[in-house]
Amino acid sequence: MTLRRGEKTTISIQEHMAIDVCPGPIKPIKQISDYFPRFPRGIPTAVSRTDSLQAGGSQASVSPSDPPRDDEEDVDQLFGAYGPSPTRQRQPPPQPQPQPQPGGSGGSGGGKPEEDIDGEGYESDDCTALGTLDFSLLYDQENNALHCTISKAKGLKPMDHNGLADPYVKLHLLPGASKANKLRTKTLRNTLNPTWNETLTYYGITDEDMIRKTLRISVCDEDKFRHNEFIGETRIPLKKLKPNQTKTFSICLEKQLPVDKTEDKSLEERGRILISLKYSSQKQGLLVGIVRCAHLAAMDANGYSDPYVKIYLKPDVDKKSKHKTAVKKKTLNPEFNEEFCYEIKHGDLAKKTLEITVWDYDIGKSNDFIGGVVLGINAKGERLKHWFDCLKNKDKKIERWHTLTNELPGAVLSD
16 A cells, blocks of 8 residues: 555544454454444343453454445344344244242242232333332221321332432322322331331312322432432322222332323312301200311411411301311311301201301411302202201201312402
């Protein structure tokens, strides 16, 4: 090869990076992949470096007269040095290796793994990557309560530098206010296989909720110095549960799913309230009991509210029907257990409306309206039924849960 004056010898980057430094004349290897073989996906990693170099040497001895080969042919031949080619893997090997049998199961143990595997949970690698969660759910129809028992988790994804995690479980009813109906377990430190055995209860759950709501169960890692980290979640439509029957689950955790935020905000749920009504013949009046609230919307920056309840019996000509409960500090599930009496004839109740509102108490500024409900002959559904049952059954206390909404027709939304 002749060079003109001033020209320098050029060498390709492949040749430059793949120089054989063995003793003797310098010979460029045909391709760098022959010296550093690229294994197809799925090849065992337990291939020694000496075998790799031997395979590379055999590829490097290709004669110049051979036609050029593309990368896929090189990889296929290189793969053949360690096992059958990808096209031949579809055929069963002549001597398949026997699968290890579980100890003590005998010859009938071969079919057991298929029975134990949950078909829905093993569609992806999330089970091995994120872990599994064991829990049980019970809908107590008589007391309008949903009991969620979080048992344990297995094989959680490591989240900390020590290869462990500080896991806890968080519950969330969908759809609903983001902070109003969240419950959580205690945090267990430095473990990937936590055992909680902790029962969390939602109060005020109605049959309607069991049809249209979904329970979201999330496993998270608590971090003292940063934001808590999400590990995995699962979602259970409550319509899968039967009243008063405990159902046990063992489910693979999934990656975080988007939350549907296309709800009608005009009638957004702001929590639940448990109210008791009784017309007392002895006192000649209506007894209204404010028992408790559940899943109230958070109105303060700390994620809580300072709730109290106001009630009116309207029309209120003399402006004397207003009653208020005590304020419960920093809670979304307050218990009041207070009762108020309105002296009124039984026959006049058919013309009255009971207005109940829940407020967040603030110091130095106006209080925030959380939600309200109206009972009376002009109400609908459970609100009308509750009022009607009270009028029909004298001297009988009737308790019902009602949904608070952020709109109250005819109410003055100021305190």
